[in-house]
Structures are given as C-alpha cells and as structure tokens.
Amino acid sequence: MQIMMPILNPDMTFYSLLAVTKRLNGIGKAEEISRTLFSNSSAALRHDFSPDLDVFCNKTGNAFGNPIEVAIKTSTLPYFLRFRPQTTHDKALGLMAGSTVEPLKFVLGLPPGPSGAFLPLSYCNECLKEDIINYGYAYWHRKHQLPTVMVCPTHSTPLNYAKLRINGRGRSGLFLPNDDEIQKYQSKQLIGSAKPILERLSTLSSMVLDQELSAPYSANSLKATYLHGLKQQGLLSVSGRVRAKDFVNRITKHYEAISNLPTFDRIVGSRFADGLLRLVRKPRVNFHTASHLIMVDFLFGDWKLFNSVYLWEQQMDLPLENGTKLQATCPSHKNLSKDLEDHLLELANRFNNKKGSLTSLAKQLNININTAMRWLGKLGLIEIPRKPKTISAKIRANVINLLKQGCPLKAVSYQTGLSSSSIDRICNEEPNLQKIWKEAHKKYKRQKEREKFLNFLTLYPSTTQSELRQSNDSGYRWLYNNDLLWLSQHLPTKRTIKRAQSLPVKPRVNWVKRDNQCLAALKVINMENLESWERIKPKAFLRRLPKLSFSPRLDKLPKSKLWVQGEIQRLNKL
Numbered sequence: 001m002q003i004m005m006p007i008l009n010p011d012m013t014f015y016s017l018l019a020v021t022k023r024l025n026g027i028g029k030a031e032e033i034s035r036t037l038f039s040n041s042s043a044a045l046r047h048d049f050s051p052d053l054d055v056f057c058n059k060t061g062n063a064f065g066n067p068i069e070v071a072i073k074t075s076t077l078p079y080f081l082r083f084r085p086q087t088t089h090d091k092a093l094g095l096m097a098g099s100t101v102e103p104l105k106f107v108l109g110l111p112p113g114p115s116g117a118f119l120p121l122s123y124c125n126e127c128l129k130e131d132i133i134n135y136g137y138a139y140w141h142r143k144h145q146l147p148t149v150m151v152c153p154t155h156s157t158p159l160n161y162a163k164l165r166i167n168g169r170g171r172s173g174l175f176l177p178n179d180d181e182i183q184k185y186q187s188k189q190l191i192g193s194a195k196p197i198l199e200r201l202s203t204l205s206s207m208v209l210d211q212e213l214s215a216p217y218s219a220n221s222l223k224a225t226y227l228h229g230l231k232q233q234g235l236l237s238v239s240g241r242v243r244a245k246d247f248v249n250r251i252t253k254h255y256e257a258i259s260n261l262p263t264f265d266r267i268v269g270s271r272f273a274d275g276l277l278r279l280v281r282k283p284r285v286n287f288h289t290a291s292h293l294i295m296v297d298f299l300f301g302d303w304k305l306f307n308s309v310y311l312w313e314q315q316m317d318l319p320l321e322n323g324t325k326l327q328a329t330c331p332s333h334k335n336l337s338k339d340l341e342d343h344l345l346e347l348a349n350r351f352n353n354k355k356g357s358l359t360s361l362a363k364q365l366n367i368n369i370n371t372a373m374r375w376l377g378k379l380g381l382i383e384i385p386r387k388p389k390t391i392s393a394k395i396r397a398n399v400i401n402l403l404k405q406g407c408p409l410k411a412v413s414y415q416t417g418l419s420s421s422s423i424d425r426i427c428n429e430e431p432n433l434q435k436i437w438k439e440a441h442k443k444y445k446r447q448k449e450r451e452k453f454l455n456f457l458t459l460y461p462s463t464t465q466s467e468l469r470q471s472n473d474s475g476y477r478w479l480y481n482n483d484l485l486w487l488s489q490h491l492p493t494k495r496t497i498k499r500a501q502s503l504p505v506k507p508r509v510n511w512v513k514r515d516n517q518c519l520a521a522l523k524v525i526n527m528e529n530l531e532s533w534e535r536i537k538p539k540a541f542l543r544r545l546p547k548l549s550f551s552p553r554l555d556k557l558p559k560s561k562l563w564v565q566g567e568i569q570r571l572n573k574l
C-alpha cells in the first residue's frame, strides 16, 4: 500500500503526524495506519512515547530521520532527558527504537499512572486557530504536553484539555484537536497570582525542551551552579552551608500560588520543598526535570543566565596549567586588576574580530590561557568555544584502574590531572564501572576508617568509649553505621575500675532468708482447689503463693523445693 506522508510542522508530536497521515490518505481506521507504518496494529496509537520507531523509519525510508532524530524531534523526551547523564539518553532512545516503551517511564523516573492513549492531551485555542490558518488543520504541540506547562508559552492562554474517545478494545483513534469526536474541556480558572509564575515556568519549560545545556551534563557542575545561585540569593552561610530553613521558607512563599497544582505540589508544597536541596546535597540522584526548572527559575530567573553560570562552572572544573586553582566561588568584577582587565578587553576584542585563536592571542598578551578563558566567559565578553578535552588511552586506562580500586573521585582527579567531570564521563562510558567503583569504594573506605580507628587507639591508649564516640577523628561513627561487627570486636575494654567506683555495690542475695520466707508461705496455701486444667506440679504451688519480695525459683530454694516434692507425692497418693 502506497502512503503519502505529510510534512512535519514546527513542534508537532509524532501522534499528530500519524493522525494527519490518516486523514491525508483517507484511511478510516487508525489500526490500518499502524499496520502499514509499523508491524502491529497498536504501535501508532500511543500519544506520549511511541515504540517501534526503527520499523517506522525503515518503512518511511528515513524521510523524517533515523529513530533517534525522530524521537528527539517529535516527542517530549528531550525535556525529560535534559538534566540526565548520557547513559540515560542512550537507554531511553534505545527503548523508543525497540518494540516496547513501557520501561521508559521507569528510566525517566516518571510516576506510573495513566499513559499511552489514556492521558489527556493539551492544546491552546490561539495556537489551534493559527494552525488552521497556516496549515489548514490543527495539531497537538509538544510543548503543550509538558507537565510543567499549564499556559501556552506563546500566547499565555491557559491550556485546554481533551480526552480521546476509546473504542471497545480500549484503544483510541488518531485524533486532532479540532475533531468533534474528542471530549474537550476548559482548564480550571487559574488564580491571578499563579499566572505570572506559570507563564515563566512555561517559557522555561519550552526552552528546556528545545535547547541543550551550555556544556555537557555533569552532576558536579550542576551542583556548583546551584550553589552559586544560592550564594547570590544570600542562602549560603559564610562557611558555605546552605541556610536550609530560609531556603524552604522563601521557596514555599514564592510558589505558594501554584503549590496545589499537579506536578508542582510535590516540589514546592511545604512538605516537599526541602527535597530540592538534594540537588546540591546528592547531585547524582536522578531528579525530575520539574525540580531543576524550579531551581533555575528561583535562583536565576532565566535560562540564559543559568546556562552562562553552568558553562563557567564547568570551565572551573578544568585543571589550570600552572597548577593553581582560582577560587571556586565566582569572583566579582571588582576583583580584577586594572591591568588584567585591559588585557582581557583587548583579547576579547581581537578574538571577536577573528585576529587569531584564543591560545595565540593569550600568548601575545602574556595572559594565562585558562585564567583568560574563565574571566572572558564569566564576563560574557566572548562565547567560550566548547572543546572536549582529549584523553589519551594511557590516562584513561589509569583512571579506570584507580576507579576499580575504589579510590575516591577527588584522589583520582588529583593523581591523573583530569577534572571530575572528565572522570564522570569515563565512569559513565564504561559499562558497570560505576557499580564496580561503588563496591570497591565501600571496601576502600572501610579500610581507611578501620586504619583511622586503630591509629586513634594507638595515639590515645587510655581513651574511653564515649570519647571515641564524640571524636571526629576516631572513625567511630562511620564504623558504627557501616561496620558494627568489626567495631565491636576492636573496642577498648570498658574501664571496670571507674565503674566500680561510681556504681553502688549490689548487696548480696540472702538465699537462706528467701528460702525460709518461701517455705512459710507454701505451708499456708490451699492445694485443694485445683482447676480442671491444672496438674499437680511445682508450678501449681507457685501460682498459689502470695506476693513475695522476690520471684521464687525453687532450684535456688532447697528447703522449699523439698517441701513441694513431698506435697506432690502426698497429693498423688490421695
């Protein structure tokens, strides 16, 4: 069957492309399109992420690009991958080329829930009218489907929603926003103060969908960027600690108007806001793009500013030629010496006028190239060219070797002269290396902490357990949490002398006295009233004793025991 394919319009979703194809070819059933362009009848009907893109690309002769290009151009995937490492990109794109996309949500860390055809689609009334004028039909836009977009990024109008009708087999057809068959409903009226915030976040979201980060992904650089933002906002203490309480107060207040809306409620709601600090505390954890968006908006207010700081922080991560490192925190313009400033302006001028490469110009002006690049990037005088650092096979092998031994990342960086982001990249590129390093690092750390502990004991042979607990240098706390068995075997013996002096001596038990008391009590109890379930056993005697000042144990009370045995014999004979 020959099929005519439409042109892919700006920001058009894959689902829209197929719906237009159905219309263009006068095909009645959605399943028929699916069977023609894919190898089964349902692949075409999902409207979030489509599986089998490799089959589609094959059948369409790559008219829309290869599976990866199609996935990036026609789905919301780039939005979800923007703040994720390369490994996640590869995994997600691989899934979209293959026959099942169900695990994709898991890879992206999206909450399980309605998916495929059941999720409502969003559209903007203004965009709909414009599309009909420009293209003759309306289609679903990618940016309207993002979870953090509630007003149109172009028109600022609140989005409308549409539920797709589902047939008897639970499948929807291929519909477009202007179709009568779909059930449309207006969005809820937004409260006034929410609108400007949602407008900002929508614009930011559509930028995140379309624009790459200014430098390759690095958890460390992102962390450093957010720390810089926190510092600018006065949310870091002098010692560099995050003022967590202030942060939570300010962020919940700032986003109060949207704190009940879906997606945002779990980020800026008062119960969740401190979770955002994990972006700087545990940067390697995977976060939803929405969390990054809130941080970018709150700290920088602008995608461009955030990206220039991010680029700067990544430049900071490169090792300096002369071995010294500039202060990691961003120096202000005023700190520049007049001399250096003049040189930098001259350098930027020559570079922008294409008078030579940065390296040659820096040499001419006698400025260290790394210093120059950082200042120029920070001051926004030039666009710093992105240059991946080439790593020789030998250095790479050395890094892998050190990582396999579990060396701390800082130590690997120090020994190899590579930046932590380069090491990060190597770690992510080698299959399983991350996992191997984690395991080995645990052993490495345990060894170090044990050594620390034993050294401490050698240094302070008369130390007590409570001193060990309180000291930061004893390794006690780490071992207590991670290596308790070993710790318990190596603790110094408790100071018994000290305890003997401080605790009152327990008086010795007078067993003879107890025996006499017990015997006297036994002699007055009544053994005639045995319950039906009771046997004539010592326990039956003990149960009938009045309350004594001790709990009687017959094996410690010989006279009482003898008397009970005699009584048992007597009663059994009756």
Ligand SMILES: [Zn+2]
Residues within 6 Å of the ligand: 124, 125, 126, 127, 128, 152, 153, 154, 155, 156
């Ligand atoms: Zn619009």
